[in-house]
Amino acid sequence: MQRFPCPFCGLRDETEFHYGGEAGNDRPEPAAEVSDQGWAEYLHIETNPKGRSREIWVHMTCGEFFLLERDTVTHEVFASESLRRAAP
Amino acid sequence: MAKDYSTLRLLREGLRGHTGWQPAWRDAEPKGDYDALVIGGGGHGLATAYYLAKNHGLKRIALVEKGWLGGGNTGRNTTAIRSNYFYPESVALYDFALKLYEGLSRDLNYNIMFSQRGLAVVAHSEAEMEMAARIVNAMQINGTDAELLSREQVLEKAPLLNQSDRARYPIYGGIWQGRAGTARHDAVAWGYARGASTLGVDIIQNCEVTGFLVEQGRCVGVETSRGTIRAGVTGMAVAGHSGVLAGLAGFRLPIRSFALQAMVSEPVKPCLDTVLLYMGTGTYLSQSDKGELVIGGGLDRVLSYGQRGNPPLQEQVISGMLEMFPSFGQLKLLRQWAGIVDVVPDSSPIIGPSPLPGLFINGGWGTGGFKAIPAGGWLLAHLMATGEHHEISRPFDLSRFTTGRLIDEAAGSAIAH
Ligand SMILES: Cc1cc2nc3c(=O)[nH]c(=O)nc-3n(C[C@H](O)[C@H](O)[C@H](O)COP(=O)(O)OP(=O)(O)OC[C@H]3O[C@@H](n4cnc5c(N)ncnc54)[C@H](O)[C@@H]3O)c2cc1C
Numbered sequence A: 001m002q003r004f005p006c007p008f009c010g011l012r013d014e015t016e017f018h019y020g021g022e023a024g025n026d027r028p029e030p031a032a033e034v035s036d037q038g039w040a041e042y043l044h045i046e047t048n049p050k051g052r053s054r055e056i057w058v059h060m061t062c063g064e065f066f067l068l069e070r071d072t073v074t075h076e077v078f079a080s081e082s083l084r085r086a087a088p
Numbered sequence B: 001m002a003k004d005y006s007t008l009r010l011l012r013e014g015l016r017g018h019t020g021w022q023p024a025w026r027d028a029e030p031k032g033d034y035d036a037l038v039i040g041g042g043g044h045g046l047a048t049a050y051y052l053a054k055n056h057g058l059k060r061i062a063l064v065e066k067g068w069l070g071g072g073n074t075g076r077n078t079t080a081i082r083s084n085y086f087y088p089e090s091v092a093l094y095d096f097a098l099k100l101y102e103g104l105s106r107d108l109n110y111n112i113m114f115s116q117r118g119l120a121v122v123a124h125s126e127a128e129m130e131m132a133a134r135i136v137n138a139m140q141i142n143g144t145d146a147e148l149l150s151r152e153q154v155l156e157k158a159p160l161l162n163q164s165d166r167a168r169y170p171i172y173g174g175i176w177q178g179r180a181g182t183a184r185h186d187a188v189a190w191g192y193a194r195g196a197s198t199l200g201v202d203i204i205q206n207c208e209v210t211g212f213l214v215e216q217g218r219c220v221g222v223e224t225s226r227g228t229i230r231a232g233v234t235g236m237a238v239a240g241h242s243g244v245l246a247g248l249a250g251f252r253l254p255i256r257s258f259a260l261q262a263m264v265s266e267p268v269k270p271c272l273d274t275v276l277l278y279m280g281t282g283t284y285l286s287q288s289d290k291g292e293l294v295i296g297g298g299l300d301r302v303l304s305y306g307q308r309g310n311p312p313l314q315e316q317v318i319s320g321m322l323e324m325f326p327s328f329g330q331l332k333l334l335r336q337w338a339g340i341v342d343v344v345p346d347s348s349p350i351i352g353p354s355p356l357p358g359l360f361i362n363g364g365w366g367t368g369g370f371k372a373i374p375a376g377g378w379l380l381a382h383l384m385a386t387g388e389h390h391e392i393s394r395p396f397d398l399s400r401f402t403t404g405r406l407i408d409e410a411a412g413s414a415i416a417h
């Protein structure tokens, strides 16, 4: 069992986490001007890197969304960073 | 030129101490220039090379494989062959493959040990029986064989199943496809390799594609670890590495790579003579000719290129097996392994031209492409030789992600492998 670092809870079992997608795949705007190709890129197309990867994950037990940087071959984790902004 | 295998030859070689056998295929050196080049020495690549020569009469064909033949998913899979899909496009594709499998040992003069022992998918509630009936109806309408089984019929086929009323996943009945079965995975790779080599294909192992040659916007060959190879047309069938090759060619694909694992038990006497899948656990089993139980299940949850598989999924698959066959709890596991599979959002393959002209793709088979090898090879060969889709491959074109015309088998039949 691998353990991933939730920025809020610390190290937890991999089964508590859910993969959200590749980091930086932002929703294209304005929606009315996005081409079919643009939507396909956003919805389906992946870089799927072999090696170092920046991904969005959610820790399902506490609901924290975060950026996880890891290696897709060795599964080594380099960094995890919360995506929350500080409260105003 | 390989001599035909036959009973007579076996007898002769037996009397001569088996000294006259030749290697089944030539381990070729790369030449600089070919009419057609296939990347990937798994089943799909090897079948493509074979049909390019056999169906289209091409003479100067090469296949490059970065490791050894069949060392990818083709040699790592649990060998279930079936066509119990929901959509007409899918049944057309997988049933075409099944039909080719039915004649393949003869066509290749190589025993691929195709055993049509049937496959049962077991349902555990009234609601799941309705789902089962819906799939059986769809399969029959699409022209392939399917039957709805009662509880008694399921137990007749697999008497060791958990019959307890207190089972977490009680047996209500199931889906039966009698023409489904298993084949020997290595034999499929080796049989196609021998067939292709006999027809003059250069099979080049230990040759990794590291880049694409592009001239005037068109793919005209590849850079490899063993030098440059030019080609009139190029096709790729690299499964879990589709995204990596696409990256080298300058485009991206709707594919995520995951580890899919499987395991075998120690060999035991015959006790399971069909392929068996539980809707509830997602675990499926068959028994190999050697007597090992071959056990598989779902994908690992973490995207990966690490060819091994993580413990949580292994635990899930095994607990699924124990629910299905409590008596198998006595068995020892012999081996566990994983392959990197190419998962597409709609769980259907991608077959067609790539965004780089001159390069064609066969990929995205995910957890279930062994059963499709003859068709995948046939269709990629057709595309490479004619530049046009075969009627069966057209719906699986990459353009479906832009048009939105997905073939969502994950939703349609909800069955993997
Ligand atoms: C554990 C497991 C169980 C499965 N069970 C089933 C099942 O029961 N039924 C079923 O139908 N399917 C099953 N599958 C899926 C099936 O194995 C695959 O879909 C199928 O084998 C894919 O064949 P392929 O030829 O496309 O890929 P592969 O056999 O993986 O071949 C691709 C080849 O490309 C080579 N390659 C990669 N990159 C390069 C490069 N840069 N240069 C040169 N060569 C390269 C690789 O080394 C590899 O040999 C299973 C898969 C796994 C892992």
Ligand SMILES: [Zn+2]
Pocket: A006, A007, A008, A009, A010, A059, A061, A062, A063, A064
């Ligand atoms: Zn948390």
